[in-house]
Amino acid sequence: MTENLRTALTGISGILVTPYNDAGEINPGRQKPIVDKAIAAGVHVLVANGNTGEFYALTVEEAEAMVRASAEHIGGRVPLLAGVGRGVRDACRLARTSIAAGAAALMIHQPPDPFSSPRGLADYVKAVADAAEGLPVVLYLRNDAIGIKAVRELCKLPSVVGVKWATPNPLKLAEAIAATDPDIIWVGGLAEVWAPAFYAVGARGFTSGLINVWPERSVAIHAALEAGDYRKANDLITGMRAFEEIRAEELNGTNVTGVKAALAAIGYDCGTTRPPSAWPLTSSQHAALQAFITSNEIRF
Numbered sequence: 001m002t003e004n005l006r007t008a009l010t011g012i013s014g015i016l017v018t019p020y021n022d023a024g025e026i027n028p029g030r031q032k033p034i035v036d037k038a039i040a041a042g043v044h045v046l047v048a049n050g051n052t053g054e055f056y057a058l059t060v061e062e063a064e065a066m067v068r069a070s071a072e073h074i075g076g077r078v079p080l081l082a083g084v085g086r087g088v089r090d091a092c093r094l095a096r097t098s099i100a101a102g103a104a105a106l107m108i109h110q111p112p113d114p115f116s117s118p119r120g121l122a123d124y125v126k127a128v129a130d131a132a133e134g135l136p137v138v139l140y141l142r143n144d145a146i147g148i149k150a151v152r153e154l155c156k157l158p159s160v161v162g163v164k165w166a167t168p169n170p171l172k173l174a175e176a177i178a179a180t181d182p183d184i185i186w187v188g189g190l191a192e193v194w195a196p197a198f199y200a201v202g203a204r205g206f207t208s209g210l211i212n213v214w215p216e217r218s219v220a221i222h223a224a225l226e227a228g229d230y231r232k233a234n235d236l237i238t239g240m241r242a243f244e245e246i247r248a249e250e251l252n253g254t255n256v257t258g259v260k261a262a263l264a265a266i267g268y269d270c271g272t273t274r275p276p277s278a279w280p281l282t283s284s285q286h287a288a289l290q291a292f293i294t295s296n297e298i299r300f
Contacts, residue, residue: 004104008044008078008104009105009138009185010204012045012205012207012211012219012222013044013046013047013081014047014212014218015212016031016048016050016052017031017212017263020272021271024272027271028066028068030270031066031069031073032073034270037300038211041216043078043219045079045081046078047207048067049084051255051256053066053083054273055085055109056112057277060090063083064093067080067082067094067098068097079104080103081107082098082101084108085108091108091124091128092127092128093131095131098135099132099133104136105138106135106137107138108125108137108139110141110142111124118150121146121150125160136159137159138161138162138164140164140189141164141166141167142189143167152176155180156180161184162187164189166207171201173198187204187205189207191208191209191210192208192221192240192244193241194206195233195237196237210259212262213259213263214240217239239296240296242292243262246285246288247259249285254281257279262289262292265293266300
């Protein structure tokens with residue numbers, strides 16, 4: 001893994017939205033200004049086909065189109081982390097496409113299959129890593145019920161260089177960090193609000209959907225955390241917490257809705273979201289979002 005990628009993974013992993021046109025079809029070109037704005041603000045690595053990109057709402061062909069487009073938009077300015085997942089054959093196909101597009105590393109989504117087992121997950125990651133032909137792999141763990149033993153075994157795989165920890169359990173994260181190779185990079189996978197707690201137990205960097213709308217605030221929070229200034233980081237987080245609270249409503253069903261509604265409100269419409277995501281925001285959610293945008297004077 002290059003030092004550039006290692007440094008980027010300890011920074012902000014900006015999860016890019018997937019824009020749609022008025023007919024609900026993907027509109028990859030609409031993503032470029034978002035990419036440009038995020039890079040100009042100092043976001044360290046950008047992620048195609050993450051959950052804020054509605055990965056599970058896309059067809060495999062659409063996901064392939066989006067990783068190619070994201071790579072083109074980024075143009076090598078920052079590393080591209082490409083999300084892959086679903087059935088193992090689809091994941092391997094997306095891995096090969098992402099390599100060809102120029103991704104610096106893969107982010108393997110934790111399979112939502114109701115019959116996924118810890119040892120089956122290891123086989124899944126091995127298969128995708130083999131398809132990746134040595135490209136670095138970052139695990140995306142959203143369920144820590146697989147246990148520390150399984151996490152340890154996954155982190156022993158040669159291609160695995162990092163883990164995005166997306167479960168609200170800092171103590172379990174600390175246990176996982178202690179049980180694995182110290183060279184593994186542990187990234188807070190629950191965005192800015194959880195970043196201080198994860199930093200406190202050894203994680204570095206965090207994922208962010210806010211970067212699509214207000215990347216400058218994400219970068220400021222990261223800088224405060226890197227400086228060990230938790231008071232400043234928490235003050236900055238307080239100023240954007242309303243945004244994350246909107247996204248967390250309806251069982252997180254407004255997660256992407258909040259981002260796309262905010263983009264539209266600041267003058268950059270990227271279309272709706274696809275079911276089962278909630279669309280549009282309710283009147284109360286919309287009012288809260290507008291108050292957040294107005295109070296912070298956010299513009300595109």
